[in-house]
Amino acid sequence: MKAPEQVETARLVLRRPRAADASDIFDRYARDPVVTRYLSWPTHVSLEETRAFLAFSEGAWARWPAGAYLICAREDGAILGSTGLSFETRLRAATGYVLARDAWGRGYATEALAALVGIARAVGLRRLEALCHVDHQSSWRVLEKCGFEREGRLRRHSVFPNLDEPGPCDVWCYATTFD
Numbered sequence: 001m002k003a004p005e006q007v008e009t010a011r012l013v014l015r016r017p018r019a020a021d022a023s024d025i026f027d028r029y030a031r032d033p034v035v036t037r038y039l040s041w042p043t044h045v046s047l048e049e050t051r052a053f054l055a056f057s058e059g060a061w062a063r064w065p066a067g068a069y070l071i072c073a074r075e076d077g078a079i080l081g082s083t084g085l086s087f088e089t090r091l092r093a094a095t096g097y098v099l100a101r102d103a104w105g106r107g108y109a110t111e112a113l114a115a116l117v118g119i120a121r122a123v124g125l126r127r128l129e130a131l132c133h134v135d136h137q138s139s140w141r142v143l144e145k146c147g148f149e150r151e152g153r154l155r156r157h158s159v160f161p162n163l164d165e166p167g168p169c170d171v172w173c174y175a176t177t178f179d
């Protein structure tokens, strides 16, 4: 079953990205080193990198029930950030979220993730997981507010290319499951 390409919440619209979104994504958050500090992908330095992300997202949407979603303001459609489902199998996927700096601290990540959990359930996922750096409290707070449970510490698991740490770092593994 394919996921809807657009979902509305009280204040947000989650929608499938389009090629024309590249420059807004680049300007709003992908090139911001503060925003990308704890992300698994390097801060974008050229629009080509943002276009490559959009091509990757198209491939995911073609192959799986869903892929990336842009998080937009319902009021005027402005791009605030992105989230999505990264399928590992038809039953298991990972998620993450990123917001432009001026959109932090208003509950948007929690509102977007709650909607994404609904999408995950609707497409038949049995497990949705998320990894985050052990120091990144605001991120794991969002996960906990959306009902994810902390399953454990994965030691030396993930490289964070925008941190000054050379090797892989410890992460918390969170997941929510669907019966």
Ligand SMILES: CC(C)(COP(=O)(O)OP(=O)(O)OC[C@H]1O[C@@H](n2cnc3c(N)ncnc32)[C@H](O)[C@@H]1OP(=O)(O)O)[C@@H](O)C(=O)NCCC(=O)NCCS
Residues within 6 Å of the ligand: 034, 035, 036, 038, 039, 081, 096, 097, 098, 099, 100, 103, 104, 105, 106, 107, 108, 109, 110, 111, 131, 132, 133, 136, 137, 138, 139, 141, 142
């Ligand atoms: C992490 C991020 C998504 C949070 O988005 P947000 O919309 O501000 O999150 P919300 O407002 O929904 O919730 C944040 C929660 O963390 C809490 N929080 C914020 N900073 C915190 C800190 N330093 N320590 C502990 N809790 C913190 C907030 O108080 C809030 O919890 P509350 O509702 O119980 O008060 C956003 O800051 C972001 O995009 N950061 C950059 C990208 C990123 O790091 N993504 C996550 C990668 S794993």
